[in-house]
Amino acid sequence: MICRPRLASDALSQPGIRALLLLLTIVSLYSIYGSLYFYRDPLSIFFSEEHGFDRFYSATRQAEADEFLDAVLADPDLARSELGNAGPTPKICAVFITVGRNVDGRQYVDSAVGSFLANMSHAERETVHLKLFFADVPNPNAQHKSYAHLTAAGIADEIFTYNSTLPPKEKDAKIREFTEYIKDRQDKHALEKKTVYDYAYALDRCVLTTEAPYIALFEEDILLADGWAARTLRNLQIIEEMMKDPRRHEPKKGKIAPGVPNTWLYLRLFNQERSFGWSGGYGFRSNKLHIISFAVSIPLLLVLLLVRRKMPRHLARHLDGWTLLVICGLAVPLILWLFYASGKAALIGSPPGVREEFFGCCNQALVYNREHAEELSDFLKIASGRAVPGRSDMLPKKFAYEHGFARISAYPMLAQHAGRVSAIDTSNDEAKRVWSMAFEDLKPSKLAREHIRDVQALFGDEAVEQMRRQWVRAPGGSANKTPI
Structure with a gap:
């Protein structure tokens, strides 16, 4: 009965055992911290399937968007009187590409358009030409639940369909062709042909x-953050200044280095954390972690051995062989692995700013440089005629690669993918994973302050005063604003 406590006491007196227990305590506390704060990073070992896609800011923004749209549908004069329409020289032509989806309640495009307009200032609205492209065939009015009320609301500068805009000579044949593409929902390549052509047609329009x-092309199942338009206009100004750098030169084909091409293809407003991971994942041999561990452990071991030689004997015994083994053979590899396994987005994130990036997922919200729009449209139309056309989110990347154009992202991201029912029969589980956890971290009060600042920088104090008066009168605005 006396031996067990004595054995435990003797074990705890060993420096190596104490070092091991300290390491286990640190790892346990870090694991608790990781499960509390890293659970939304899909490339983290702490990711939670249950809570990883919890809605925070997007729930607030959707409420604002829906409140605004409901008020506009009830009183169509409201949007015209408070916002007006695009001016004669808009900076951005924005198109929502939409097809009817089999969802309960409100169609995605309603909330998307609501988020596009909610809290927008009159000055911003003048700079943005809004189009709604109902791409259903053969009859959008019958196939899309939102067609009638969004048309009646008068909130867009143009609402168009294939029926209303295709040249008469080719209209019937094209609509028959598109109708065939969507008949077999299991034929992914046929659906892709239609989707790619829709994208090209929106650019053309x-x-x-x-x-x-x-030219901003938006998928219908997104939410845009408060102040998205003013922030995007400021980001575009930054891009134009970037392109004037005399060190830049004519683009060449391939994966060009940042800072080299003197022109760009698109600005990304949405990205997902699955695109931010370490190149090799988080396995122990990934990212050459085994080599990094040796590179750290061996110099550290030599330093500790040298320190032990210089220490008094009563202190040096705390760095015995077992302790050194725990530190250099176990703690270093384990801590390095935990760093990678925690998730790059969760640990580092994406600092605010505008920068060139070659990675990125999806085409939920991209702003294109008009200079290359016609050529890109032709490229997409040719692709849509192939047996295997490719996806509309990957083809612009391929186009940029072949021409050596820069691809640019601006952080924080200003759009969120809110859809769960895909228009091209992607599974619901995969659709929900196209998600930005960083968007959910946005704070309404901070966005409101930044919105004011951006409008002031772009349009002056008078536009800010006008915007404040709008917030008092408009739905979805004043209740959510922090006094400035």
């Missing part, structure tokens, strides 16, 4: 009907 230097 902006080029044909506006002189806007930027």
Whole structure:
């Protein structure tokens, strides 16, 4: 009965045992911390399937968007009186590409358009030409639940369909062709042909009907953050200044280094954390972690051996062989692995700013440089005629690669993918994973302050005063604003 406590006491007197227990305590506390704060990073070992896609800011923003849209549908004069329409020289031609989806309640495009307009200032609205492209065939009015009420609301500068805009000589044949593409929902390549052509057609429509230097293509199942338009306009100004750097030169084909090409293809407003991971994942041999562990452990061991030689004997015994083995053979590899396994997005995130990035998922919200829009549209139309056309989110990347154009992202991201029912029969589980946890961290009060700041920088104090008056009168605005 006396031996067990004595054995435990003797074991705890060993420096190596104490070092091991300290390591286990640190790892346990870190694991608790990781499960509390890293659970939304899909590339983290702490990711939670149950709570990883919890909605925070997007729930607030959808409430604002839906409140605004409901008020506008009830009183169509409200949007016209408070916001007006695009001016004669808009900076951005924005197109929502939408098809009817089999969802309960409100169609995604309703909330998307609501988030596009809610809290927008009159000055911002003048700079953005809004189009709604109902891409259903053969009859959008019958196939899309939102067609009638969004048309009646008068909130868009143009609502168009294939029926209303295709040249008469080719309209019937094209609509029959598109109808065939969507008959077999299991034929992914046929659906892709239609989706790719929709994308090209939306680009064409902006080029044909506006002189806007930027073309924003939005999927219908997104939410845009408060102040998205002013922030995007400021980011575009930064890009134009970046492109003037004399060290830049004519683009060449391939994965060009940042800072080299003197022109760009698109600005990304949405990205997902699955695109931010370490290149090799988080296995122990991934990212050459075994080599890094040796590279850290061996110099550390030599330093500790040298320190032990210099220490008094009563202190040096705390760095015995077992302790050194725990530190250099176990703690270093384990801590390094935990660093990678915690998730790059969770640990480091994406600092605010505008920068060139070659990675990125999806085409939920991209702003294109008009300079290359016609050529990109032709590229997409040719692809849509192939047996295997490719996806509309990957083809612009391929186009940029082949021409050496820069691809740019601006952080924080201003759009969230809110859809769960795909228009091209992607599984619901995969659709929900196209998600930005960083968007959910946005704070309404901070966004409101930044919105004011951006409007002031772009349009002056008068536009800010006008915006404040709008917030008092408009739905979805004043209740959510922090006094400035």
